[in-house]
Amino acid sequence: MDTALKILVVEPDAARAQDIIDALKDGGWGSVFIVAEISALAPKLTEIDPDIVLIDLAHPDRDTLEHIGHVSHAQSRPVAMFVDRSDSDLTQAAITAGLSAYVVDGLQKNRIKPVLETAIARFKMVEQMRLELDAAKQALTDRKTIDRAKGLLMTARGIDEDSAYGLLRKTAMDQGRKVIDVAQALVTAADLLG
Amino acid sequence: MTIQTIKCGFLPLADAAPLIIARELNFARDEGVDLQLVKQPSWAALRDLLALGQIDAAHMLSPMPIAMTLGQSGLPTTVDALMVLSVNGTVIGVSNSLARDMESTGWRADFTSPAKAATALFATGRKHIRIGTPFPFSMHRMLIEHWLSAHPSFRSNRVEIITVPPPRMAAAMADGTLDMFCVGEPWGTAAVQQEVAELILPGSSIWQFAPEKVLGATRAWIDANPDTCRRMMRAIYRATQWLDQPRNKPLAVEILARSQHIDLPHEAIDPAISGQIVTRKGAAPTTPAHFLFFNNSAGNFPWRSQAAWISERIAAWSGLNIQDAVQRGSASFRSDLFRANLESLGVDMPGASAKIEGALHNPTAVASTKGQMILGPDAFFDGAIFDFDMSD
Numbered sequence: 370m371d372t373a374l375k376i377l378v379v380e381p382d383a384a385r386a387q388d389i390i391d392a393l394k395d396g397g398w399g400s401v402f403i404v405a406e407i408s409a410l411a412p413k414l415t416e417i418d419p420d421i422v423l424i425d426l427a428h429p430d431r432d433t434l435e436h437i438g439h440v441s442h443a444q445s446r447p448v449a450m451f452v453d454r455s456d457s458d459l460t461q462a463a464i465t466a467g468l469s470a471y472v473v474d475g476l477q478k479n480r481i482k483p484v485l486e487t488a489i490a491r492f493k494m495v496e497q498m499r500l501e502l503d504a505a506k507q508a509l510t511d512r513k514t515i516d517r518a519k520g521l522l523m524t525a526r527g528i529d530e531d532s533a534y535g536l537l538r539k540t541a542m543d544q545g546r547k548v549i550d551v552a553q554a555l556v557t558a559a560d561l562l563g
Numbered sequence: 564m565t566i567q568t569i570k571c572g573f574l575p576l577a578d579a580a581p582l583i584i585a586r587e588l589n590f591a592r593d594e595g596v597d598l599q600l601v602k603q604p605s606w607a608a609l610r611d612l613l614a615l616g617q618i619d620a621a622h623m624l625s626p627m628p629i630a631m632t633l634g635q636s637g638l639p640t641t642v643d644a645l646m647v648l649s650v651n652g653t654v655i656g657v658s659n660s661l662a663r664d665m666e667s668t669g670w671r672a673d674f675t676s677p678a679k680a681a682t683a684l685f686a687t688g689r690k691h692i693r694i695g696t697p698f699p700f701s702m703h704r705m706l707i708e709h710w711l712s713a714h715p716s717f718r719s720n721r722v723e724i725i726t727v728p729p730p731r732m733a734a735a736m737a738d739g740t741l742d743m744f745c746v747g748e749p750w751g752t753a754a755v756q757q758e759v760a761e762l763i764l765p766g767s768s769i770w771q772f773a774p775e776k777v778l779g780a781t782r783a784w785i786d787a788n789p790d791t792c793r794r795m796m797r798a799i800y801r802a803t804q805w806l807d808q809p810r811n812k813p814l815a816v817e818i819l820a821r822s823q824h825i826d827l828p829h830e831a832i833d834p835a836i837s838g839q840i841v842t843r844k845g846a847a848p849t850t851p852a853h854f855l856f857f858n859n860s861a862g863n864f865p866w867r868s869q870a871a872w873i874s875e876r877i878a879a880w881s882g883l884n885i886q887d888a889v890q891r892g893s894a895s896f897r898s899d900l901f902r903a904n905l906e907s908l909g910v911d912m913p914g915a916s917a918k919i920e921g922a923l924h925n926p927t928a929v930a931s932t933k934g935q936m937i938l939g940p941d942a943f944f945d946g947a948i949f950d951f952d953m954s955d
Contacts, residue, residue, distance in 0.1 A: 426608055426611070427605075429604045429605055429728045429730070429731075430605075431604075432605045432699075432728055436699045436726030460615060464612075464615065469611065
């Protein structure tokens with residue numbers, strides 16, 4: 370394995386960072402470093418002089434990293450490369466996984482590719498988990514809103530829970546809207562009316 | 564008419580207004596375009612998605628297409644600027660402590676005099692001034708460098724330019740990472756509202772006609788989609804015309820504030836669009852000339868001489884052959900396509916595609932197809948003149 374390769378991962382979320390480190394270490398890369406704060410990035414780049422920097426594609430601090438890349442010394446200048454343009458599968462995979470890579474000029478492609486493949490696989494998993502968690506949180510919030518709307522209807526109209534839900538559903542269907550939207554409108558209106 | 568879908572990347576800034584208005588007021592729909600706006604977290608992300616064909620067009624900092632074309636930013640890709648989306652609109656602010664230091668030299672903020680401000684800045688005796696700009700290849704950085712390097716007390720080691728994402732500019736001032744910034748609205752206003760900075764100059768006081776954002780697309784996409792490209796340009800041009808009508812401004816602020824595209828409150832968007840800037844907390848608003856505009860004074864025309872000016876700066880930063888960079892870079896501003904695609908809208912076109920940058924101190928009538936064109940002013944604060952040899 371290509372143990373000499375120095376990899377720096379920029380990731381503020383400690384758990385996610387550990388995940389990526391573990392995956393890379395399992396893959397045989399021993400020199401993996403992590404930086405959470407962008408303010409620490411410039412000194413870290415000088416100190417470690419990494420061959421590859423991995424950072425979330427959507428990370429808002431990427432522009433700062435770019436700048437450090439431009440002003441640092443030419444021999445260790447990380448350039449945004451994603452992947453080789455000719456390898457469109459890998460490029461597509463990196464975009465889908467939300468990963469961008471900065472690679473020191475002149476590093477051979479065959480040394481980069483396995484690192485990226487490993488990181489992509491891990492980023493994908495973490496991203497999937499995040500999406501599922503977001504969906505679960507949203508579902509919970511929606512349920513609370515619908516419960517409140519049902520409660521408002523039950524009190525105002527003196528009906529039971531099933532009828533209240535039925536009324537929300539019917540209104541949503543009649544108006545071509547989602548139940549949650551109707552419930553939200555009702556809750557907002559109730560809050561406004563005090 | 565079949566509807567063509569265009570994915571257009573943008574950053575949530577006040578000057579993304581032409582794209583949002585083109586979509587929300589149906590200028591795009593009228594041209595048979597479904598203009599899908601794709602919000603991006605950073606300029607680097609937007610650039611990469613454009614280079615890789617994940618988006619078709621983008622709201623870009625004016626130096627970005629040239630930097631990409633010259634192979635200096637991301638994957639080397641030939642990217643063209645189809646039109647200028649906005650002129651000016653940036654502000655320069657300093658930390659409260661730097662403002663006090665500058666005042667102790669006898670300087671008083673007037674929001675109009677770059678030379679006086681630079682003198683005060685260097686007279687503070689501060690050895691190291693850290694200045695935040697949004698991206699390495701930005702007009703902000705070019706304006707700051709042009710402004711400060713013109714001063715006799717300038718030494719390159721006294722000034723450090725740092726890239727900070729605009730939404731974090733105020734926080735970077737608050738925690739002392741920065742002494743100064745140059746940023747587009749609403750982020751200068753945000754720093755004032757949080758009482759962490761005072762605005763000392765509008766970018767337009769340094770260069771009165773700086774192309775700030777452009778509509779960019781890869782040349783490969785432009786060549787493969789000539790009709791879609793034309794329709795997109797027409798729609799966005801009409802949106803810029805609408806935006807520069809004074810009577811439309813209150814509605815524009817409403818639409819921008821309500822739209823899902825810019826997640827900013829009304830009071831953050833209003834100063835940029837109305838041109839009324841509060842330079843320090845509690846002060847009355849001031850109205851700098853030509854603060855931000857989208858269409859007036861042939862503002863959308865992608866002058867090849869503007870591209871040459873930008874190319875020269877990039878060549879100097881990156882150690883490129885200047886003549887070669889200017890020649891390749893200036894071809895990125897597609898004045899030819901602007902003429903071909905917008906003539907049918909009755910747009911008044913200038914007689915030439917290049918001008919002497921910095922020559923106009925007053926609004927000046929110039930030769931144009933309809934004979935109604937009034938340009939400028941486009942002077943630099945220090946009287947600099949850039950006359951590029953644009954013959955090809």
